[in-house]
Amino acid sequence: MSIEFSVRASYHLASDPGTRILQKESFTVKIVSPFEANYELVPRLHLDPWPSLFDPDTIQDLPDEEEASTKPALGLAQKWCLMCHYASFATEELLVVELDAQITSNSPGIRCVSKGKQALPGDGLEIQPRGMKIAEFDIMVQKLSLDDRSSARVEVAFMIKWKRPNSSLPAKEASEVDGLxxxxxxxxxxxxxxxxxxxxxxxxxxxxxxxxxxxxxxxxxxxxxxxxxxxxxxxxxxxxxxxxxxxxxxxxxxxxxxxxxxxxxxxxxxxxxxxxxxxxxxxx
Known part of the structure; x- marks a missing residue:
């Protein structure tokens, strides 16, 4: 991905404030992701009890889209583990300060929650160039209706927040041109x-x-x-x-x-x- 931006400077000399000088320059910056990841979704055992067919409260029609957010989820609860293997393709050491998995979208008629935000050191997790790490997240999925047997779709975004070990730019000392x-x-x-x-x-x-x-x-x-x-x-x-x-x-x-x-x-x-x-x- 590339981003093009323009810098425009308008100034005047202290010796001639009436004459405005205008300079404009355009730059193109290529944005390269320092990480690449592959994923594996594996099943896990959900510890919540399953609903009973002999419980009349679990027998109901499929909810409308307007009522889906207000009615309790009565379907079977499933637990999945999203295993993220991510590697650094940067040329220098980086610090990973936050890892998270966010549900971006899902099929109607289900409830989907991501849990298991990774605990990292206070100053960040060090990762060397070409180094690889693993992060695991629990994905909880439950249908709103016990009678719903259709397949469901869930989209998950793996979020990595990182910084360089020294993220502050060195301050340049004031300089002057000699020989004027x-x-x-x-x-x-x-x-x-x-x-x-x-x-x-x-x-x-x-x-x-x-x-x-x-x-x-x-x-x-x-x-x-x-x-x-x-x-x-x-x-x-x-x-x-x-x-x-x-x-x-x-x-x-x-x-x-x-x-x-x-x-x-x-x-x-x-x-x-x-x-x-x-x-x-x-x-x-």
Whole structure:
């Protein structure tokens, strides 16, 4: 049996709460039963006395279906033993915590009860891979009428509740990614006009980044705004080239980025220096 489920995550970066990021992934999990069982139904002697033909209380018509649940069972009582041989096909040790046999359905006109719930240790019954155990349950069957000689059908479900010896998942310690570099882009507006700029960061094989791929920045007159990208470079001791572009929304013109410490520019754009592991500088 297979179960398919989907995981959907919607989140945003603390540095850009206005941009929602949506990720969706589907998984298929195969459900495999760790146990297999075979069964044997053998007769046993029921100790209750049989009804007497000379007792007038046992002479009556067959009950209707509506009255079957209220009238006492007057037929012959039979006792059967359901022997369950179950084996573990798991690859590790398991603990069986409960064994039970439940009557799922039976023919009309009979009463059927399962008894003999297995007593197990408080911490569970250990079963090794390829190990086999035996469980026995008493099945009590009795017709509602002594004159009913028809065959009867009973369906029984063998229930096994189990767990692993260590069912708790190990807690993972919080971890952080080493070697992150913060790239701050500051846009200054010394004019007396309200300006709007578009920032675009293209993906690269040289690094991974955290931040908006495309965003709009509004800058008030005589003010400046700073946008931060977090870079995870795949190289050390070398320059990387972020695909960063700043465009004036009104004039539709790509602006030139002026490099500061730890950066330089050429004809193709901006270059950012990634220090060695020994260097402590993580902001440019």
């Amino acid at each position: 570099v913060n790239l701050d882009i500051t846009i200054e507006n010394p004019s007396s006009h309200f300006l709007t700029f578009g920032l675009t960061m293209e993906p690269s094989d040289e690094f991974a980044f955290s931040g908006s791929k495309k965003t709009t920045v509004h800058v008030l007159p005589v003010s400046r705004r700073t946008t931060t990208y977090r870079l995870l470079p795949l190289v050390r001791g070398a320059f990387i080239r972020p695909g960063l572009a700043v465009r004036d929304k009104y004039f539709q013109k790509v602006l030139r980025i002026i490099p500061t410490e730890g950066m330089k520019a050429d004809k193709e754009g901006l270059l950012v220096w990634i220090p060695d592991d020994e260097d402590e500088t993580d902001e440019v």
